Amino acid sequence: MKKQTKAIRIQAEKSQNREHSVPLYLTSSFAFESAEQGKALFEETEEGNIYSRFSNPNVTEFVDKVCMLENAEDGIATGTGMAAVFASMAALLKSGDHLVACRALFGSAHQIITQILSKWGITHTYVDATATEAEWEAAMQPNTRMVYLETPSNPGLELVDLEMMGRLKQKYGFILNVDNCFATPILQTPIDFGADLSVHSATKYMDGQGRVLGGIVVGSKELIQPIRFFARHTGPSLSPFNAWILSKSLETLELRMERHCRNALQLAEALDTHTDVERVLYPFLPSHPQYDLAKRQMSAGGAIVTIELDGGFERVKAFFDALTIPTLSSNLGDSRTIVTNPNTTTHAKLKPEEKAALGITPGLIRISVGLEAIDDLINDFTQAVEKSAEVVKEKVV
Numbered sequence: 001m002k003k004q005t006k007a008i009r010i011q012a013e014k015s016q017n018r019e020h021s022v023p024l025y026l027t028s029s030f031a032f033e034s035a036e037q038g039k040a041l042f043e044e045t046e047e048g049n050i051y052s053r054f055s056n057p058n059v060t061e062f063v064d065k066v067c068m069l070e071n072a073e074d075g076i077a078t079g080t081g082m083a084a085v086f087a088s089m090a091a092l093l094k095s096g097d098h099l100v101a102c103r104a105l106f107g108s109a110h111q112i113i114t115q116i117l118s119k120w121g122i123t124h125t126y127v128d129a130t131a132t133e134a135e136w137e138a139a140m141q142p143n144t145r146m147v148y149l150e151t152p153s154n155p156g157l158e159l160v161d162l163e164m165m166g167r168l169k170q171k172y173g174f175i176l177n178v179d180n181c182f183a184t185p186i187l188q189t190p191i192d193f194g195a196d197l198s199v200h201s202a203t204k205y206m207d208g209q210g211r212v213l214g215g216i217v218v219g220s221k222e223l224i225q226p227i228r229f230f231a232r233h234t235g236p237s238l239s240p241f242n243a244w245i246l247s248k249s250l251e252t253l254e255l256r257m258e259r260h261c262r263n264a265l266q267l268a269e270a271l272d273t274h275t276d277v278e279r280v281l282y283p284f285l286p287s288h289p290q291y292d293l294a295k296r297q298m299s300a301g302g303a304i305v306t307i308e309l310d311g312g313f314e315r316v317k318a319f320f321d322a323l324t325i326p327t328l329s330s331n332l333g334d335s336r337t338i339v340t341n342p343n344t345t346t347h348a349k350l351k352p353e354e355k356a357a358l359g360i361t362p363g364l365i366r367i368s369v370g371l372e373a374i375d376d377l378i379n380d381f382t383q384a385v386e387k388s389a390e391v392v393k394e395k396v397v
């Protein structure tokens with residue numbers, strides 16, 4: 001069966017009520033039918049739920065679906081994407097280990113690496129996402145235990161060559177850990193390129209409607225086992241309610257991603273030809289510096305389009321004022337189109353040289369393209385581009 005069929009048909013076992021839609025197992029614990037059963041469950045000679053910090057039917061259903069989509073053996077769901085990122089690192093790294101990561105990281109991942117892991121004697125080296133194989137190799141140390149990547153990156157949409165990283169993993173034996181949030185398993189499956197782990201903020205496209213927080217890490221049984229131990233005892237568990245929402249949302253993930261990506265490509269093409277737009281970045285635009293790589297490792301370009309407008313923050317303000325459909329928010333991966341100015345919001349705290357390394361300029365705008373009718377989006381963005389260009393020109397005169 002195709003993945004789309006399985007994403008709809010994988011389901012927690014029916015109760016005696018023969019419900020069609022999976023019920024919400026909003027329960028903190030599970031009862032034992034006998035003293036023997038309690039003993040067997042704790043001895044793990046019998047499989048079953050004990051306590052929702054360890055497992056829960058709604059959470060298991062969500063994990064089973066993501067494992068299926070990612071071609072992974074096993075997984076652990078968490079309350080947020082950051083809990084998944086942190087668990088994948090904290091469970092597998094120890095004092096004295098070295099981590100290599102791409103420079104363009106989600107802000108909180110950067111904070112974990114530089115402010116938290118560093119307290120425990122775990123060192124790191126950052127490498128540009130677009131670095132050559134030799135540059136990645138130069139970052140390797142005898143104690144390099146993990147390589148952590150985001151591809152495509154936020155907000156610069158730089159890609160890391162997953163096939164190359166899979167090759168380097170064979171040579172150096174590190175754990176290859178990929179944040180696959182931007183691509184989703186619909187567009188890219190890192191495990192097929194040799195990644196050991198794929199982590200997600202399920203808050204984004206997996207939910208897709210901006211309702212709940214969630215996270216997940218999937219990978220080989222061998223690596224998930226210590227992460228499960230870590231999660232079971234430190235408690236970053238996903239709530240059954242959120243798991244129920246997320247599992248339902250996975251039924252429509254492929255359908256939504258198709259529309260998200262089609263809208264994003266059409267909007268990127270429309271803005272790319274507009275003389276009042278300085279630059280348009282989108283992995284599936286032939287003008288993207290890594291277009292060929294994008295075509296090799298992703299089945300579509302994703303739903304983030306990054307544009308640059310001339311005229312600094314004044315232009316950004318005028319542009320945002322003129323837009324009528326999108327929401328101004330720092331979130332992404334919603335059915336509703338969202339715009340952000342990374343320089344003054346998500347990346348505001350970076351030092352000027354860090355911003356320069358990531359290409360964060362004052363006029364940069366990240367567009368999380370939603371599911372609205374594409375004609376409405378193109379019309380709205382076009383009029384706002386033109387209106388804001390006029391406003392800035394008038395101020396200069």
Ligand SMILES: *Cc1c(COP(=O)(O)O)cnc(C)c1O
Nearest residue numbers: 080081082106179181201203214
């Ligand atoms: C949002 C996001 C995260 C963090 O996820 P939360 O669910 O907000 O904790 C991690 N990585 C990427 C790429 C993200 O976009």
